[in-house]
Amino acid sequence: MSLPKEPRQKMINIMYLVLTAILALNISAEILNAFKTVDRSLMTASGIAEQKNQEIFKSLEDKVNDPKTREKALIWQAKAQQVKTLSDDIYKYIDDLKTELKKESQFKIVDGKETYKEDDQESTTRLFVEEAPHGKGRGKELFDRLTKYKAALLAIDPDMAKEIGATLPLDLTPMKSNNQATNNSGWAYGYFHMAPAVAGITILSKFQNDVKNSEAQAVEYCHKQVGAVKIIYDEFQAFAGTNSQYLMPGEELVITAGVGAFSKAAKPTISVDGVNVALKPDGTAEYKATVGNSGAASKRVHISFYKPDGTIATKDVDVKYTVGVPSGLVVSTDKTRVFYQNLENELRVTGGSGDEKVTVTVEGAGATLTKKGAGIYIVNCPNLGSTTVTASDGKGTQKITIPVKPVPLPLAKVGGKAGGPFLANAFRVQKGVAADLQDFIFEGVKYDVVAYTLYCTGKGFEDNPGIAEVTGAYFNADAQAIIRKCQPGTTVVIDEIKVRGPGGSSRTLDQNISFILQ
Known part of the structure; x- marks a missing residue:
């Protein structure tokens, strides 16, 4: 058995260059x-496109309910629904082909997980070619189904x-091949002949x-005939303040913050001194911390959210408060x-008997303690976990x-953007991927990008x-x-x-960047 002489039409070039170097026995x-x-x-990427489509359909529904746009919106909503029906049908058909291919490749469930013979080339050829x-x-x-889908759309x-x-990214130009079996489609031969089953699954994806x-291009066109996507704000609350502006060491500081008009579509993010704070159901965020050093202090609240026109707005608020002077020993992170x-974490310890009588120890997480000045210490922890700080002043x-x-x-970015629409000519002049540590309280902390995979599909x-x-x-x-x-x-x-990042260890981001070029 030998591989086809012209495997260039198969899905992923580098994979098939490797396949030409082996004899289809062991992959x-x-x-x-x-x-x-x-x-x-x-x-x-398909999931991101589907999320975008759902937002457009919701906006179309809102326009149908608006008397000013109802008549026109009904026309284009119906056409957009036709697009969705066609797309859902062909998408499910391809999903069923994936299942059929797995069954052809010795599909079974082991310990609750689906498995199949991923390197089986015979099953892909038998099923598709x-x-x-x-x-x-x-x-x-x-x-034939894809051709009819594109024509119907x-x-x-x-x-x-x-x-x-x-x-439209769906290009179905028939392929040519010099090693094509009689009565088999050259298009199918080019994509599926002697491809391992896992490659067949990837091609179907x-x-x-x-x-x-x-579908995204079509429904977006339909929507543009009515107007821009509308974000409706249905929760209202304006605030960025504390539970008290005067506190004593050890007391709890509570900061409540949010956007003036809230909608789930606004997707607000709120951080306090660089630490993200989870949102409550009404769109507010509540941050709690134990205050330490005496004197005036403040917290930087950063709020970002989507405006009705789809652009991102940001606002920074400095929430100020005062910590009273205690009469005894106080330990606080600065x-x-x-x-x-x-990182070099600053620790402050003050005592009523004078700094020379204060002793401080730190245990846990491999921590080391260095005295920087009167009442000021630097703690470095190479390990995760927790530390116990013990201070005594006699x-x-x-x-x-x-x-x-x-x-x-x-947050990984290209050209300052972490995803969404991107002008094609602007994307082509980008130099690479940057790692942006946003709103972190420590200055000068940087991450370096070590590696990533670039993948392009569509037009x-x-x-x-x-x-x-x-x-x-x-x-x-x-x-490039x-x-x-x-x-x-x-x-x-x-x-x-x-x-x-800090410490030299590499970490993989739970994030990918997805752009649709315009």
Whole structure:
């Protein structure tokens, strides 16, 4: 058995270059894992597109309920619903093909988890390429279904077809192959012949992603014929204040903050001194901390939210308060109520008997203590967990437990953006990925981008998605070559982002960046 002479039409170029170097007997785990990585990125991108579609449909419903736009909105809502019905049908059909392929590849459930023979090449060829009686010819059937889907979508409205027809990511141009079996579709042969089962699953995810992006373009066009997406604010509360402006050491400071007009669509985020605070159901955030040093103090509250026009607004509020002078021994963290791992955390200890009589010890989390000046200490904790600070001034002893937390993860960005729409010509001149540690109380703390995967699909990548593994922050030669092909209608996903922060350890962000180029 040999591989086809021209495997360039298969889904992922680098994977198939590797396949040409082996004899289809054993496919390495690294290659199979690479396919699974691409598949996860595709499904993530499809989920983002689906979320966007749901927001547009909600806005259309609001416009139907508005007497000023009802008549026009009803027309375009019906057309958008046609798009959704067509897309949902073909999306489920492809999902069913995935299930059928897994069953062909010895599907079973082990310990509650689905498994199948991921490297099985025969099953993919048999299911999609070979015709009856030896195979099932699903590839030709898939091609026909996708062709009908695209035609039906563009037939919904002639003006819509003129505007988005050329940029739809679903390119079904038949492929040519020199090693094609009789009566088999060249299109199906190019994508599925001798592809391992996990690659077949990934190829099907690629078509699902094309469908979702096609749906997104169509429903967005329908919505634009009525007006912009409207965010309705249905909860109202304006505040950024404390429970008290005068406190004694050890007392609790409570900061309540929120946006003036709240809606779930506003997606507000609130942080206090760089620490994100969870929102309550009414959109408010409540921050609690135990105050320490005597004197005037303040907390920086940062609020960001989406305005009705879809742009992001931010506001910083300095909440001021005063801590009274105690009569005895006081131990307090200077900047935060926690110690951060591998940072120089400042600790202050004051006593009524004078600094020379104060003794301080710190235990736990591998902590080290260095005296910086009168009543000022630096604590460095290489480990996570908690520490116990014990201070004595000859008259009394105070013991407090302070948790040790990791430095917050940064937000990965390209050109200052962490996702969403991006002008194609602006994206093509970007240099790489940056790690932005936002609103963190410690100054000068930085993360370096160590590695990531760049993945491009949609317009410009109809035959094969572009994929590049990048080491470091800057786009390498492979990534730059892919980016030069990007154009309006391209979907870009940057995933598996690894960063290096304080202490030198690498961490993988629970985040990917997804752009739809315009």
